[in-house]
Amino acid sequence: MENLDEYSILCVEDNELNMTLIRYVVRKMPGFKLLEARTAEKAIPLAMQHQPDLILMDISLPVMDGYEALALLRANPLTQYIPAVAISSFASQSDIRKGLQAGFEAYFTKPVDVKVLTRYLYNILGRNA
Incomplete structure (x- = not known):
């Protein structure tokens, strides 16, 4: 992470309306930044490169679904311990x-x-709401 006081969240969502909602939520949270991917195929390299603090994963994605993506993330030493949340x-x-x-x-x-x-x-992510 560039800023040690900042948490990063990777959102994997193919629906623009749902992504807009997640953007809204994260923008309201000081100290959080959002990484975005429309497909699991794009999300996996992003997760490897940025090693976000959390992944928000849609289950129903084109080509590779959220379950397949989670299995690949868990099999990779760079991403195996990143918490993932299904949406x-x-x-x-x-x-x-x-x-x-x-x-x-x-x-x-x-x-x-x-x-x-x-x-x-x-x-x-260890902060109080």
Whole structure:
């Protein structure tokens, strides 16, 4: 990281409206910066290069889905310990269970509650909301 007081979040989201919401959330959080990728294929090299503090991952992505991307991130020594959080429109209890069992730290369903997500991001990255 360029600034030691800054946390970086990589958001992997192919929907512009959802990405706009995440941008809004992160802009309201002093000391946080956002990296963006529209596909998992673009996100993996970004994660390797920047080693963000957290990855927000859509599950339903074109070509490679969030589960495949998470498996590749976990298999890479540069990215294996970066916390990843699922954000998905798949909202059944079995979907949530599957996401958590796959290794996501948390699973948020769309539409995301901005206050809950903000509080979670502060908490997981060691700051108070």
